[in-house]
Amino acid sequence: MKGLNVLYQYQKGITLHFIGLRTQNWVRLEGQKLVFPGGGTSFPDGVKGYVHALNKVLPVTLESGLIRTVLDVGCGVASFGAYLMDNEIMTMSIAPSDEHEAQVQFALERGLPAMLGVLSTHRLPFPSRSFDMAHCSRCLVPWTANDGLYLREIDRILRPGGYWVLSGPPINWRVNYEAWQIDSMVLEKEQNMLEELAMQLCWEKVAEGEQIAVWQKPTNHISCIHKSKTLISPKFCNSSDPDNGWYTKMTACIFPLPEVKDIHEVSGGALEKWPKRLNTPPPRVRDENNNDGFTLKTYTEDTRTWERRVSAYNAMLKSFSSGKYRNVMDMNAGFGGFAAAMVKYPVWVMNVVPFDAKSKNLGVIYERGLIGTYMDWCEPFSTYPRTYDLIHAHGIFSMYINKCDITDILVEMHRILRPQGTVIIRDNEDVIVKVKEMIDKIRWKGTLVAGDQNGTFDPQMILLVHNKE
Numbered sequence: 266m267k268g269l270n271v272l273y274q275y276q277k278g279i280t281l282h283f284i285g286l287r288t289q290n291w292v293r294l295e296g297q298k299l300v301f302p303g304g305g306t307s308f309p310d311g312v313k314g315y316v317h318a319l320n321k322v323l324p325v326t327l328e329s330g331l332i333r334t335v336l337d338v339g340c341g342v343a344s345f346g347a348y349l350m351d352n353e354i355m356t357m358s359i360a361p362s363d364e365h366e367a368q369v370q371f372a373l374e375r376g377l378p379a380m381l382g383v384l385s386t387h388r389l390p391f392p393s394r395s396f397d398m399a400h401c402s403r404c405l406v407p408w409t410a411n412d413g414l415y416l417r418e419i420d421r422i423l424r425p426g427g428y429w430v431l432s433g434p435p436i437n438w439r440v441n442y443e444a445w446q447i448d449s450m451v452l453e454k455e456q457n458m459l460e461e462l463a464m465q466l467c468w469e470k471v472a473e474g475e476q477i478a479v480w481q482k483p484t485n486h487i488s489c490i491h492k493s494k495t496l497i498s499p500k501f502c503n504s505s506d507p508d509n510g511w512y513t514k515m516t517a518c519i520f521p522l523p524e525v526k527d528i529h530e531v532s533g534g535a536l537e538k539w540p541k542r543l544n545t546p547p548p549r550v551r552d553e554n555n556n557d558g559f560t561l562k563t564y565t566e567d568t569r570t571w572e573r574r575v576s577a578y579n580a581m582l583k584s585f586s587s588g589k590y591r592n593v594m595d596m597n598a599g600f601g602g603f604a605a606a607m608v609k610y611p612v613w614v615m616n617v618v619p620f621d622a623k624s625k626n627l628g629v630i631y632e633r634g635l636i637g638t639y640m641d642w643c644e645p646f647s648t649y650p651r652t653y654d655l656i657h658a659h660g661i662f663s664m665y666i667n668k669c670d671i672t673d674i675l676v677e678m679h680r681i682l683r684p685q686g687t688v689i690i691r692d693n694e695d696v697i698v699k700v701k702e703m704i705d706k707i708r709w710k711g712t713l714v715a716g717d718q719n720g721t722f723d724p725q726m727i728l729l730v731h732n733k734e
């Protein structure tokens with residue numbers, strides 16, 4: 266997927282105060298088009314050189330298939346994620362709405378996975394052990410403040426053996442402090458605190474290049490537990506589910522990794538390389554004590570069902586290969602079967618798992634090498650208006666009909682959907698009929714289609730909505 270130097274038509278609706286964005290070479294206005302040259306605060310010479318430098322210091326290469334899910338904290342316009350996408354790496358780029366303008370909106374307009382997100386008081390909306398790599402290039406997060414609360418959150422969401430990549434202050438401060446115009450003593454103190462914190466987390470520093478430092482989370486906690494018996498730190502959390510990522514306060518402790526029998530075992534189970542990882546049953550499904558009662562058989566059937574349904578959608582919408590759709594959202598992603606079946610098309614899918622779904626499978630989705638977030642559809646989604654080309658709503662209305670006003674959910678979908686975008690609503694017939702009435706009221710045009718496609722009976726119905734605006 267090439268999302269790097271996408272040009273798009275400068276829309277009158279977007280207010281641009283280019284000062285911050287332009288000086289960092291994030292984006293340029295050329296005539297009526299916006300150009301993303303791949304610049305960044307930490308990569309003034311371009312993201313290509315930056316990723317090249319990262320590849321030199323990482324113990325595994327970015328092309329190896331061993332790194333597939335990445336979290337970029339404080340992403341700017343997501344140039345880092347854009348570049349990684351060319352290596353089939355999926356980056357969840359997050360940043361808040363702050364003085365850096367609508368950076369996440371720019372990222373999404375470029376056709377890159379991104380959402381509003383901030384390290385503040387609550388956990389990030391992801392399960393534990395999700396990301397193969399987490400990255401911050403000068404992302405301004407005070408990593409060592411509050412007893413290292415934010416770095417501990419990174420530890421929670423990193424997969425066993427995952428990498429933490431940090432560039433910008435204080436990394437290699439001896440060389441850079443003058444250019445940064447920051448007091449060298451302040452930087453030295455910050456670096457020491459960072460090293461101490463990484464040690465408490467039992468991370469190993471694997472590299473420190475010219476501008477980038479890389480730590481690795483252990484693949485299991487055998488030595489870390491041993492250390493905790495002899496030293497005061499690390500502090501292991503003894504309560505609360507590590508996978509809770511919805512309105513859950515962060516805590517200054519380390520979540521113990523699933524137990525292993527020997528030092529060479531990967532906690533929670535090792536993953537295949539991408540792309541084999543996509544359709545190999547994920548360890549969380551194979552784990553009978555922890556899979557919410559789902560069997561391997563259910564999972565395999567689910568994968569097949571979505572392959573069939575996506576192929577029917579493809580025929581209905583006259584081909585996902587056409588480039589018409591790029592940013593896709595699955596509002597109730599289950600095991601990620603819809604997204605897995607969409608991988609062959611030039612699209613990316615934001616897999617959304619309602620925080621109170623019967624089975625919370627976001628961890629499984631990440632193990633497949635796909636990305637997503639927890640969500641409560643009675644609330645607005647952390648994105649800008651008109652940012653998704655295709656929204657897939659499977660069973661959402663049945664799930665929410667007694668929780669909140671489903672018109673509010675439709676209005677939120679209307680806000681998120683791009684002009685000329687499409688919504689596929691798949692649900693039980695009685696619910697679909699109600700939704701159709703509401704859709705007519707908000708003056709969307711919906712067409713009812715039978716759920717059974719390609720000769721296979723399906724009791725659900727489909728409501729197709731094209732946004733003609």
Ligand SMILES: C[S@@+](CC[C@H](N)C(=O)[O-])C[C@H]1O[C@@H](n2cnc3c(N)ncnc32)[C@H](O)[C@@H]1O
Pocket residue numbers: 289304305306307308338339340341342359360361363365368382383384385401402403404405406407
């Ligand atoms: C100087 S910019 C760097 C952007 C990008 N990483 C680059 O190198 O071009 C700082 C970024 O950190 C983000 N940021 C600041 N505080 C943050 C926080 N607490 N959590 C997440 N992102 C934060 C800003 O919104 C912005 O995206």
